[in-house]
Amino acid sequence: MCGIAGLLNLDLQPVDAGLLQRMNDIQIHRGPDAGDSYIAGPLGLAHRRLSIIDIASGQQPLVNVENNAVIVFNGEIYNFASLREELKGLGAGFRTHSDTEVILQAWKIWGKACVKRLRGMFAFAIWDKDNEQLFIARDRLGIKPLYYSLINGRQLAFASELKALQCLPRLDRQLDARAIADYFTFGYIPDPKSIFAGAHKLPPGHTLLLERGQTSPTIEQYWDASFADPFQVHDQQQLDEELIERLREAVGIRLVSEVPIGAFLSGGVDSSAVVALMAGLMEQPVNTCSIGFDVPSFNETEFARQVAERYQTNHQEHQVAVDDFGLLDTLSSLYDEPYADSSAIPTYRVCEQAKKRVTVCLSGDGGDELFAGYRRYRWHLLEERIRGLVPAAIRKPVFGLLGNYYPKLDRAPRYLRAKSTFQALQREALAAYLHTVSFTPESIFKQLFTPEFNRRLNGYRPLEVFEGYQQQFDGDDPLSLIQYLDMKTYLPGDILTKVDRASMAHSLEVRVPLLDHEFVGWANRIPAHLKLHRREGKHIFKRALEPHLPSNVLYRPKMGFGVPVARWMRGPLADTLRQRILRGHLQTLGIFNQKTLDRLADEHIHGTSDHSVTLWALLMFEASIRRSMTGDQVAAA
Known part of the structure; x- marks a missing residue:
């Protein structure tokens, strides 16, 4: 795993070597083992290396045997050995045993279609000297990040992290209003936007x-998640067995490494499945790592311990205080732009502990999106059934009235907290799902921003993100649609971003077998009713895993990987909240309605309402924007 950066001056001026070096150095955490650059007139490529495969000869930037192409690459290609043999048969020459050189030679033989042959996680850039082409690609699911900027039509810059682009003196740092x-809808900034215009x-x-x-690049899509043509299932046991075999193969190809390898083990279904299959493929005990909390309601280590004992893993568990909120400013420096998923805190800690023993970790990320594991999927389908039964002419006014006047009972039992459900039922499906996942309730969102900022939005609605992806969706099932929306937004924008930055902060590589694109393509064809069966999410996945995992691991209530943000902001973070949101930097931006901020903080601190999600988003926004300031006033675009 690595960090990459590059510059191409379209005006043919020589690359500023010092600038390229600064871009590379600021990403040193992504690759502490080596760093180098390649400069040829107006083109410069830079690389930071975390050595995993072909440690002896895989240094980058890497020039091909023919000396007419050069590459920088971040990621792993799991089918590189078979591709190497195929390419050798087509006349390609190799001087290393690295997957990096395989990509480079695949480009020379297959051109831009080379990406369709790669199985793995990647972000890479190739400079083709003969054709004077810069080719950049990102993997299918967005496991590895890639930022770019076209500056004044004169320079294209790219990097693994936004902080490297912030080294550019001419980068447009105006905040993108959209x-x-x-961000205040999703809790992250979905592709292709960034916080900067x-x-x-x-x-x-x-x-x-x-x-x-x-003078501007051509951007093309080469892969998309498809839900067309679901299987006709005649033998469920055979399907269960095929699922395990396909996942076992996806796990197996991710065990190639020249450095110590292990796995995260949270005690949930997905990570436990990965560990169970690893144990059957490895000669040595699997190195597993768990994080526990000093509050039982946030602690899953008991279940992780059961899996570790069953498979005799080399298990270590580390307990941290649930009031571990000291990372707030650290996180803002890792993510470069506002990012509001508070589970980034325990993710950072588990990566920190894992790195003490291994350099590569397998994780279970992607299982919820792939097999419909989120509770919100169940509620959405229930709402969809009600929408289908009640005509819109009746549904919208009736549920709209109930949504407006039913009290917001944050501390009541779940069955009494119906306000959000009523609000969702008055909406159509897409808007209702956005309402479900939104960090900021619509009633607050409308009051959050100043009139001037709302004018800058010019009528833009975050719902447009979902609407754009709905047009690309090729299935016909309502569950598959919201799975697809999450695969296009929440998975790359939140989950994979969280894991990439937290792991790279500790120079740890994380591999995600559940997001192997071949496995994803197969799993997406499983009929939706086998994923969410009655009230059971991941039904087929759990059923297939019954021979491999204890029942109480498979069928216990989902806990997640959360932290008690609401409690923090009524206690030890209350003063920080007041200082940063009510009297801090946010007041100078001209973005937020100060009366709304005052009300949210006051109601939450005094316990009359729970605004913790929105307030945490505000805290992380303030920390990120304050850190990104470089002396020039940042203004909203």
Whole structure:
């Protein structure tokens, strides 16, 4: 796993070597083992290396045997050995045993179609000297990040992290108003936006090509998650067995490493499944790592311990205080732009502990999106059934009235907290799902921003993010649609971003077998009713795992990986909340309605309402923007 960066001056001026070096150095945490650069006139590529495969000869930037192409690469290609043999048969020459050189030679033989042959996680850039082309690609699911910026039509810059682009003196640092609206809706900024108007993320499954004479790049999609053509299931046991075999193969190809390897073991279904299959494939005991909390309601280590004992893993568990909120400013430096998932805190801690024993960890990320494990999926389908039974002419006014006047009972039993459900039922499906996942309730969102900032939005609605992806969806099932939406937004924007930054902060590589694109393509064809069966999410996944995992691991209530943010902000973080939200930097931006901020903080601290999610998003926004300031006033675009 590595960090990459690069510059291409379209005006043919020589690359500033010092600037490229600063971009590379600021990403040293991504690759502490080595760092180098390649400069040829207007083109410069830089690389930071975390050595995993071909430690002896896999240094980058890497030039091919013919000396007419050079690459920088972040990731792992799991089928590189078979591709190498195929390419050798087509006349390609190799001087290393690395997967990096396989990508480079695949480009020379197959051109931009090379990405369709790669199985793995990757972000890479190739400079083709003969054709004067810069080709950049990002993996299908967005496991590895890639930011880029076109500056004044004269320079294309790219990097693994936004902090490297912030080294550019001419980067447009105006805050993107639409990105801000998205952030307070989703809790992260979905692709292709970034917090800055002048920087963008290359979306997952896309390539970027800049050819001689072009002043802007061509961006194309080469892969998308498909839900078309579901299986006709005649033998459920056979399907269960095939699921395990396919996942076992996806796990197996991710065990190639020249450094110590292990796995995260939370005690949940997904990580436990990965550990169980690893144990059957490895000669040595699996190194497993768990994080426990000093409050039982947030602690899953008992279940992780059961799996570790069953498979005789080399298990270590570390207990941390549940009031571990001292990372607030650290997180803002890791994520570079506002990021509000508070589970980034325990994720950072588990990566910190894992790195003490291993350099590579397998994780169970992606299982909830793939097999419908989130509780919100169950509630959404229930709401969909009600929408189908009640005509819109009746549903909208009746449930709209109930949603407006039913009290917001944050501390009542769940069955009495119906306000959000009523509000969802008055909406159509897409808007209702956005309402379900939103960090900021619509009633607060409408009051959060100043009139001036709302004018800058010019009518933009974050719902447009979902609407755009709905047009690409090729299935016909309501559950598959929201799974697809999560695969395009929540998975890359939140889950994979969280794991990448937290792991790279400790120079730890994380591999995600459940997101192997071949496994994903197969799993997406499983009929939706086998994923969410009655009230049981991940039904087929759990059923297939019954021979491999204890029943109380498979069928216990989902806990998640959360922290008690609401309690923090009524106690030890209350003063920080007041200082940073009510009297701090946010007041100078002209974005937020100060009366609304005062009300949210006051109601939450005094316990009359729970605004913890929105307030945490505000705290992380303030910390991120304050850190990104470089002396020039940041203004909203």
